[in-house]
Amino acid sequence: MSNSRSATAIASPNIAFIKYWGNRDQNLRIPANGSISMTLGGLETRTTVTFDARLAEDLFLLDGTRTTDAALLRVSHHLDLIRELAGLKLHARVESRNNFPVASGVASSASAFAALTLAACAAAGLDLHARMLSRLARRGSGSASRSIFGGFVECVAGQDDQTSFSQQLAPPEHWELVDLVAVVTREKKPVSSTAGHALADTSPLQAARVADAPRRLQICRDAILTRNFPRLASIAELDSNMMHAVMLTSTPPLAYWNPETVQVMKQVVAWRASGLPVFYTVDAGPNVHCITLAEHAAEISRRLRSIAGILDVLRAPPGDGARLA
Numbered sequence: 001m002s003n004s005r006s007a008t009a010i011a012s013p014n015i016a017f018i019k020y021w022g023n024r025d026q027n028l029r030i031p032a033n034g035s036i037s038m039t040l041g042g043l044e045t046r047t048t049v050t051f052d053a054r055l056a057e058d059l060f061l062l063d064g065t066r067t068t069d070a071a072l073l074r075v076s077h078h079l080d081l082i083r084e085l086a087g088l089k090l091h092a093r094v095e096s097r098n099n100f101p102v103a104s105g106v107a108s109s110a111s112a113f114a115a116l117t118l119a120a121c122a123a124a125g126l127d128l129h130a131r132m133l134s135r136l137a138r139r140g141s142g143s144a145s146r147s148i149f150g151g152f153v154e155c156v157a158g159q160d161d162q163t164s165f166s167q168q169l170a171p172p173e174h175w176e177l178v179d180l181v182a183v184v185t186r187e188k189k190p191v192s193s194t195a196g197h198a199l200a201d202t203s204p205l206q207a208a209r210v211a212d213a214p215r216r217l218q219i220c221r222d223a224i225l226t227r228n229f230p231r232l233a234s235i236a237e238l239d240s241n242m243m244h245a246v247m248l249t250s251t252p253p254l255a256y257w258n259p260e261t262v263q264v265m266k267q268v269v270a271w272r273a274s275g276l277p278v279f280y281t282v283d284a285g286p287n288v289h290c291i292t293l294a295e296h297a298a299e300i301s302r303r304l305r306s307i308a309g310i311l312d313v314l315r316a317p318p319g320d321g322a323r324l325a
Contacts, residue, residue: 008324018035020155024157039321042314045112052092058079151170179291182304193284209242260308290304
């Protein structure tokens with residue numbers, strides 16, 4: 001290898017219809033339950049990894065700003081996994097940019113670690129199949145495992161590192177859904193998803209949520225494959241509410257919603273009752289993902305923008321998986 005070797009990858013966040021919350025193994029990020037998501041086209045993390053013999057330590061620049069905190073440690077730890085696989089001892093410069101708000105419930109860690117995994121593997125000379133990439137990405141962020149793939153994706157919880165991976169359920173063109181993300185804040189959330197996962201088992205509701213997950217996964221899987229919007233709407237809203245119920249009953253409790261979050265949720269339920277195909281789902285953050293059919297996206301977006309406190313509405317159809325630039 002010459003003095004340096006570089007690669008750039010692009011990955012998109014995803015929105016989970018059946019959500020992963022809590023880990024069976026915190027260190028390996030083996031999820032407590034399986035999950036199903038849609039990769040969000042148009043929202044992107046672009047990451048360049050350069051392994052360089054002249055570097056004395058890893059460097060991490062996020063949206064142009066050098067980080068020296070826990071984010072750098074997390075990136076370095078992930079690079080260590082890839083360096084070990086490649087038999088590489090070089091430090092790396094990592095530059096990552098996002099075109100959407102980070103750490104606010106739009107799954108920025110999913111796209112971040114999917115892009116980092118693919119770029120670092122390419123720069124290190126590793127040619128890994130998609131399942132292995134999804135397993136590696138999971139070690140950085142559980143939801144990143146799903147962002148390796150495009151379209152509609154299922155993460156199999158598994159029992160260990162080998163059996164916990166993601167796979168595509170259907171390609172992006174399978175169903176013209178649109179995620180309209182109602183941005184109610186661009187502020188970084190006070191409790192990270194990683195810290196939140198560690199609290200899941202302190203909730204008396206978590207065991208019941210996990211035990212019921214196979215049923216919800218089957219309903220969601222069937223709804224996607226048959227393009228049954230009402231069925232997907234009901235199970236996704238239920239699953240989102242169940243996850244937030246676990247958060248609210250954890251010790252200490254986690255309350256990610258803002259007043260505007262609740263207002264959007266209520267409006268979406270009212271709009272659906274009036275005949276508009278739309279449902280909400282909320283990740284670990286205050287921003288609300290409003291899922292609708294493509295032909296109704298303009299109307300739903302207009303209505304969302306009319307709600308007081310909405311800063312922006314991001315539009316994302318089903319998107320592609322992680323790829324080299």
